[in-house]
Amino acid sequence: MKWQNGYRMRIVLIGVVAAVVLGGGNAKADFTFGEPTNLGTTVNSSADEGSLSVSASCLESYFASYNKPGGHGHYDIWVTKRKTIDEDWGSPVNLGPTINSPSREIAPEISSDGLTLYFHSDRPGGYGDRDIWMTRRASMSDHWREPENLGPIVNSPYDEAHPSISSDGLSLYFNSDGRPGGYGEADLWVATRLTTEDPWSPPVHLGPMVNSSHSEFNPEISADGLALFFVSNRPGGFGGQDLWVTIRATENDDWDTPLNLGPMVNNSSGDGGPALYEDGFTLYFNSDRTGGMGGKDIWQAPIIPIVDINGDGIVDSADMCIMVDHWGTDEPLCDIGPMP
Ligand SMILES: [Ca+2]
Ligand SMILES: [Ca+2]
Ligand SMILES: [Ca+2]
Ligand SMILES: [Ca+2]
Numbered sequence: 001m002k003w004q005n006g007y008r009m010r011i012v013l014i015g016v017v018a019a020v021v022l023g024g025g026n027a028k029a030d031f032t033f034g035e036p037t038n039l040g041t042t043v044n045s046s047a048d049e050g051s052l053s054v055s056a057s058c059l060e061s062y063f064a065s066y067n068k069p070g071g072h073g074h075y076d077i078w079v080t081k082r083k084t085i086d087e088d089w090g091s092p093v094n095l096g097p098t099i100n101s102p103s104r105e106i107a108p109e110i111s112s113d114g115l116t117l118y119f120h121s122d123r124p125g126g127y128g129d130r131d132i133w134m135t136r137r138a139s140m141s142d143h144w145r146e147p148e149n150l151g152p153i154v155n156s157p158y159d160e161a162h163p164s165i166s167s168d169g170l171s172l173y174f175n176s177d178g179r180p181g182g183y184g185e186a187d188l189w190v191a192t193r194l195t196t197e198d199p200w201s202p203p204v205h206l207g208p209m210v211n212s213s214h215s216e217f218n219p220e221i222s223a224d225g226l227a228l229f230f231v232s233n234r235p236g237g238f239g240g241q242d243l244w245v246t247i248r249a250t251e252n253d254d255w256d257t258p259l260n261l262g263p264m265v266n267n268s269s270g271d272g273g274p275a276l277y278e279d280g281f282t283l284y285f286n287s288d289r290t291g292g293m294g295g296k297d298i299w300q301a302p303i304i305p306i307v308d309i310n311g312d313g314i315v316d317s318a319d320m321c322i323m324v325d326h327w328g329t330d331e332p333l334c335d336i337g338p339m340p
Contacts, residue, residue: 046294050286073102128157239268
């Protein structure tokens with residue numbers, strides 16, 4: 001997910017709240033999710049596809065696929081590209097044997113500058129179980145170099161998986177199932193560093209507000225660092241595993257109680273792999289719900305504004321009048337941009 005600033009992030013947070021409270025009839029100036037659609041047959045196939053990561057340029061999307069023809073065994077990382085954001089995604093290309101191996105390479109995460117690709121793997125050369133690896137390239141047109149293990153500060157004999165890098169490159173979120181200090185099943189952790197040249201600090205467990213005895217995994221940090229999407233099988237969902245989000249007011253605040261993304265996105269299928277498009281109005285995720293090409297597919301759902309400012313359940317001229325009365329002000333009731 002790659003929102004550029006708090007302005008957009010607030011929209012999405014409102015949207016998440018809307019998804020939760022709309023049934024109560026008290027929604028106003030809210031957003032919700034539209035009907036998810038399958039990303040289509042160019043990217044999806046009868047193999048498993050998931051773990052999408054969209055570049056900041058919106059011209060590259062990395063994803064993982066299991067035993068997709070043309071791969072190197074088990075999960076591999078693939079990329080689909082396009083020349084402009086108005087074009088459809090092109091045919092996926094395997095990242096090749098420098099990156100992919102007979103082991104699993106999965107959960108790609110492209111850095112905001114497009115020059116580092118994180119992923120997790122159980123390939124030889126790690127510290128045990130799954131580890132987080134990265135590969136770099138000198139420029140957007142260069143080839144990805146030989147992957148490097150992130151080292152024994154971040155990785156351990158236990159499980160480290162599903163990296164998500166903050167837009168400033170200074171916080172690395174991941175999940176671990178079994179790392180000492182967890183609450184049971186997978187939990188979310190974060191490692192930080194002072195600059196991108198500094199080593200990573202020992203990972204910190206995200207604590208009891210976010211983690212539970214159920215599974216919390218596949219974190220996805222927003223570009224402004226104020227929303228953390230993840231997947232969980234915790235109670236309160238719609239069956240299987242669901243997408244959830246926790247938010248915080250500033251990067252110095254604690255994470256708040258996680259919210260389920262609601263029934264438009266989550267259903268009784270297994271839903272996971274959250275990613276967000278640069279424009280802040282598209283949520284990507286993977287699911288094995290009906291209507292796909294087989295196995296897991298990548299789906300997208302629009303994030304839709306609801307401009308019911310006075311909360312009477314109708315979007316009409318009364319809402320517009322309130323908007324006009326506060327035009328050019330910072331009245332929070334109306335500050336729902338970027339839509340006018
Ligand atoms: Ca592989
Ligand atoms: Ca490990
Ligand atoms: Ca847990
Ligand atoms: Ca599929």
